[in-house]
Amino acid sequence: MTVRISSNQIHESNVRYMNQAQSKVAELQSQLATGKRVLSPADDPAGSARLVELQRQIQSTEQYQTNISFAGGRLGAEEDALSQANDLMDRTRQLLVQANTTTLSNADRGSIAQEIRQIRGELLQLANGQDGNGEYLFGGYQTASTPFVEAPAGQVSYTGDSGQRLVGIAPTRSVAVSDAGDAVFMNIPTGNGIFSATAASTNTGSATLEPLAQTDPSVYQRHRFQIDFVSTDQYTITDLSAVPPLTGAALNLPNDGVIAFNGVTLQLDGAVSPGDSFTVEPAPKQDVFTTLDDIANALETPYASTEQLDAFHRQMDSAMDNIDRVKDRFLEVRTTLGARMNGLDAQESINSEFSLRMQEIAGGIEDVDYADATTKLNQYLLTLQAAQQSYAKISRLSLFDYLG
Numbered sequence: 363m364t365v366r367i368s369s370n371q372i373h374e375s376n377v378r379y380m381n382q383a384q385s386k387v388a389e390l391q392s393q394l395a396t397g398k399r400v401l402s403p404a405d406d407p408a409g410s411a412r413l414v415e416l417q418r419q420i421q422s423t424e425q426y427q428t429n430i431s432f433a434g435g436r437l438g439a440e441e442d443a444l445s446q447a448n449d450l451m452d453r454t455r456q457l458l459v460q461a462n463t464t465t466l467s468n469a470d471r472g473s474i475a476q477e478i479r480q481i482r483g484e485l486l487q488l489a490n491g492q493d494g495n496g497e498y499l500f501g502g503y504q505t506a507s508t509p510f511v512e513a514p515a516g517q518v519s520y521t522g523d524s525g526q527r528l529v530g531i532a533p534t535r536s537v538a539v540s541d542a543g544d545a546v547f548m549n550i551p552t553g554n555g556i557f558s559a560t561a562a563s564t565n566t567g568s569a570t571l572e573p574l575a576q577t578d579p580s581v582y583q584r585h586r587f588q589i590d591f592v593s594t595d596q597y598t599i600t601d602l603s604a605v606p607p608l609t610g611a612a613l614n615l616p617n618d619g620v621i622a623f624n625g626v627t628l629q630l631d632g633a634v635s636p637g638d639s640f641t642v643e644p645a646p647k648q649d650v651f652t653t654l655d656d657i658a659n660a661l662e663t664p665y666a667s668t669e670q671l672d673a674f675h676r677q678m679d680s681a682m683d684n685i686d687r688v689k690d691r692f693l694e695v696r697t698t699l700g701a702r703m704n705g706l707d708a709q710e711s712i713n714s715e716f717s718l719r720m721q722e723i724a725g726g727i728e729d730v731d732y733a734d735a736t737t738k739l740n741q742y743l744l745t746l747q748a749a750q751q752s753y754a755k756i757s758r759l760s761l762f763d764y765l766g
Contacts, residue, residue, distance in 0.1 A: 426709075430706050432539070434706050436493045446484075462675055485650065486518065489543060501523075502523035502527075510651075518652075520649075531710075535709065553683055558683075561638070563673065569634040570676050572628060573642075573683075576625060577625055581625040586602040588600045590638075596614055626642075628642065
């Protein structure tokens with residue numbers, strides 16, 4: 363059986379072959395020009411779907427890196443503020459040591475009080491500090507309004523909240539980029555941070571009672587006690603929290619002046635007079651601004667008698683303990699800041715490595731193999747040229763060319 367092929371079929375077949383070759387040449391030229399093997403989903407459906415997911419992960423990681431940069435800047439601003447605040451407390455303590463001497467006059471103490479009030483003002487500015495975006499550092503979630511407000515009478519109140527802003531730095535990890543002002547500046551324990559000892563204002567002796575340590579937390583009760591000296595070497599302890607108050611038998615004062623009860627120890631220094639008393643209670647909490655106000659007020663009060671000066675020195679001793687607690691609080695917050703900033707650095711490195719790995723995988727899917735693409739281009743060019751040349755010859759063939 364003879365198959366007859368018309369001239370039209372020959373034309374259509376050759377044109378189809380040339381179009382296919384031209385299409386492949388154009389595709390390979392685009393790949394070489396762009397450096398991409400996958401130019402459309404049709405080129406590699408499975409690879410294209412994988413590329414979409416890889417690009418999503420790369421973009422998410424870029425956003426996490428942006429968040430890390432924001433978090434680092436904000437935490438750095440907070441660290442700078444707290445570092446300056448700690449320097450102010452160091453200066454305050456130096457002034458307290460200077461003021462707590464017997465050689466200063468009332469005028470000298472008044473001059474120190476002026477510097478204390480200046481320090482308080484600087485500290486208030488730091489507490490109301492802002493980051494590079496104009497947001498308040500210590501307002502909790504309330505970043506747009508001033509967190510610490512001073513009343514006309516001078517008392518400072520906190521108007522922010524207790525929230526901590528979180529920023530995502532990885533798919534399953536967030537970091538706090540703020541510390542609420544009430545936790546940093548307001549609710550600070552006094553005394554030794556566990557319990558405090560306060561001399562009665564009516565004491566006539568020069569003795570001070572300094573909290574030492576909590577020696578046995580298992581027996582410690584958060585009760586309020588009063589120590590009354592019935593003589594210079596004997597005292598009683600009354601549990602004021604008991605109902606009714608419970609007073610124990612008189613106890614002899616040890617030679618070293620250490621008083622131990624309720625799982626705590628205290629050190630008595632100086633001369634005590636019969637009738638003197640001290641209150642021992644869980645350390646109350648106080649804001650740093652009130653602490654500085656109390657110091658300035660004590661320094662500005664004129665003292666004329668020895669008893670008044672003794673009471674002043676006791677106030678200064680207590681104030682130094684309170685300043686130490688403020689420094690402890692600042693150190694605690696700065697320690698957590700350092701840990702968070704170290705975490706940011708570590709996560710930034712992890713994110714960079716992850717993004718690079720995803721880019722390498724994506725490149726393996728979509729990037730062109732130049733050697734392979736060049737070889738194929740040459741092959742298809744040769745095919746196209748052969749098809750064009752053969753078509754040119756075949757298209758001129760006709761039966762009439764052989765009829766004379």
